[in-house]
Amino acid sequence: MAWYDEAIFYHIYPLGLLGAPKENSYDGVTHRLKELDPWINHIKEIGCNALYIGPLFESVGHGYETTDYRKLDSRLGDNKDLKRFVKKCHDKGIRVILDGVFNHTGRDFFAFKDIKENREKSRYKDWYCNVNFGGNNEYNDGFSYDNWGGFNLLVKLxxxxxxVKDYICDTIRFWVSEFDIDGLRLDAADVLDFDFMKALRAVANEVKPEFWLMGEVIHGDYTRWVNEGTLHSVTNYVMHKALYSGHNDHNYFEIAHTQRWLDGMGGSSGQGFKLYNFVDNHDVERIFTKLSNKAHFTPVHILLYTLPGIPSIYYGSEFAIEGRKEKFSDASLRPALNIKDYKDSVKNNPATKLVAALGKVRSETPELSYGDYKELHLQNRQYAFSRNYDGRSVVVTVNNDDNDCMLTLPAGNSVEYVGALFGERITVNNGCIQVCVKANSGEIWVPAEKENKKKKLVELQTITEAGKISDASENKGASGTKEKSDTHSDINGIEADSHTEREEFEPSYEETSESNPAIEAKMNSMAESKKNSKIDSQLNSEAESRSDSKGNYEEGVIAGLQEAILAIMEKNGYVTDQMRNDVYNNTHHDSLVNWVKSFIR
Incomplete structure (x- = not known):
């Protein structure tokens, strides 16, 4: 049993929360990180015992185009600030993991700058993928290279x-010795080289007992990444999607089917792998925004804290704030917040009160961390399962209907159960319990032992309204000017859109309750065909249009490709003048084609 087996994570995107400027001017250090100190007590108060914070290291803009792996971003402070912050977290019993952005660097990274200066003579020319001194790019470097997501701003290592492998491994050693961190979240883990990840796992085993590696993976067979040789965990995007759409569609079959599918990989409960569960993060819309019925905030979070896996709360969502992906800005997903605006939220905000109560129940109920999963009841609007560990059984019930519902469910060896959230006591009769599941709510039924007979419970309320967002977070940064979407959020928006396309082809979970690899493969093929045909149609249309106006087919094709790229960019976020110029300055046909294809991979 490791610390991460019982972890409840809090997730902070620091450049957003602290209102840092969108662009790094490199003209000095601003000690913003100390402003997170009051958040440490808040994190502890709502029951979280681990913090995922990042990106943190020096970068050009959004944090994922790293300039220096060994220096805290100057918009946040210096290395002393980070060391002090991690210690303050540890003093409160909170573990800290950082973003490891090792798939790519920014163009200001020392190795890439050396290539620009020395070209073929650079000793770092092989630090990046497919550097071709016979090519060119939109920056007119006089060479081309592989990137991530179609953006040459992010240079593929x-x-x-x-x-490169030794440099990154030494960087991890530096972070542990300098800051005493407890693990890493690996950005874009689904495109990292597997031998590279094995090397990172070897370093993790070396630097610190129970040093945790978690990877950002969108979908696929998670056991490819989660095993004894590579990572401890990955992001559970399939359950993320199921949790909100299963409620919006009144379809608990989707959630139950997803859990069966995860169990089929080799077990996501008991002694199996534990995935990183979440309902929102810095790349997707807030859960309160995504839910059609805001009262479903309660059953969604009950499932987040009780299904197999490691639960995580994204900063601000415990207040039920809104956050929507917009055409010209993703800033609302990463707002600046002032903790003073949420004073006494655990007492006065129904959403925060619920999250804090769930954190307390989770920390006091080992069955939710270690127990195996058994489905007890499944209908479109009601769902029940048990988590069983060390001879004890905890029963979870949820209801997405507007009416209360009575359920009769098999129980464990206990003679009496108590609702950990609402306090109702029920007796086991003939091996079963009969429970009333309140409308748009749920309950966690735990065996009524002597120690919890007089347990003091909080009064939970229906959640219907969004939490307050401070004025400072209304798309404004430190300069007070309205912020625009960053490149990395645009890229993730593209990936999220691709994921949504795929979901349109998933079978109804009312029609099939078992995973079918043939259907899954067909869905992927159909989704990919639809995306490709959509792009091809757009390219042909744009090319023909521009060709007619110029009277030159070749110029029309180039112009059509450029317009197609800009159209896709605009769909996924704000397009700056620099980004637009980068597209128009690229007149290389093959480069433009590869750029378009990168959006649909």
């Missing part, structure tokens, strides 16, 4: 280069 050659993870098979031993020097």
């Amino acid at each position: 050659n993870q098979r280069n031993p020097e």
Whole structure:
């Protein structure tokens, strides 16, 4: 049993929360990180015992185009600030994991700058993938290279280069010795080289007992990444999607089917792997925004805290704040918040009160961390399962209907159960319990032992209204000017859109309760065909249009490709003048085609 087996995470995107400028001017240090100190007590108060915070290191803009892996972003402070912050978290019993952005660097990274200066003579020319001195790019470097997501702002590292591998491994050692961190979340883990990840796991085993590696993976067979040789966990995007759409569609079959599918990979409960569960993060819309019926905030979070896996709360969502992906800005997903605006939220905000209560129940109920999963009842609007561990059984019930519902469910060896959230006591009769599940709510039924007979419970309320967002967070940064979407959020928006396309082809969970690899493969094929045909249609249309106006087919094709790229960019976020110029300055046909294809991978 490791610390992460019982972890409840809080997730902070620091550049957003602290209102840092969108662009790094490199003209000095601003000690913003100390402003997170009051949040440490809040994190503890709502029952979280681990913090995922990042990106943190020096970068050009959004944090994922790293300039220096060994220096805290100057918009946040210096290395002393980070060391002090981690210690304050540890003093409160909170573990800390950081973003490890090792798939790519920014163009200001020392190795890439050396290539620009020395070209073929650079000793770092093999640090990046497919550097071609016979090509060019939109920056007119006089060479081309592989990137991430179609953006040459993010230069793809050659993870098979031993020097790169050693440099990153030494960076992890530095972070542990300098800041005493407890683990890493690996950005874009689904495109990292597997041998590279094995090297990272070897370093994790070396630097600190129970050093945790968690990877950002969208979908696929999670056991490819989660095993003894690579990572401890990955982001559970399939359950993320099921949790909100299963409620919006009044379809608990989707959630139950997803859990069966995860169990089929090799077990996501008991002694199996534990995935990183979440209902929102810095790349997707807030859960309160996504829910059609805001009262479903309660059953969604009950499931987040009780289904197999490691639960995580994204900063601000415990207040039920809104956050919507917009055409010209993703800033509302990463707002600046002032904790003073949420004073006494655990007492006065129904959403915060619920999250804090769930944190307390989770920390006091080992069955929810270690127990196996058994489905007890499944209908479109009602769902029940048990988590069983060490001879005890905890029963979870949820209801997405507007009416109360009575359920009769098999129980464990206890003679009496108590609702951990609402306090109702029920007796086991003939091996079963009969429970009333309140409308748009749920309950966690735990065996009524002597120690919890007089347990003091909080009064939970229906959640119907969004939480307050401070004035400072209304798309404004430190300069007070309205912020625009960053490139990385645009990229993730593209990936999220691709994921949504795929979901349109998933079978109804009322029609099939078992996973079918053939259907899954067909869905992927159909989704990919639809995306490709959509892009091809757009390219042909744009090319023909521009060709007619110029009277030159070749110029029309180039112009059509450029317009198609801009159209996709605009769909996923704000397009700056620089980004637009980068597209128009690229007149290389093959480069433009590869750029378009990168959006649909």
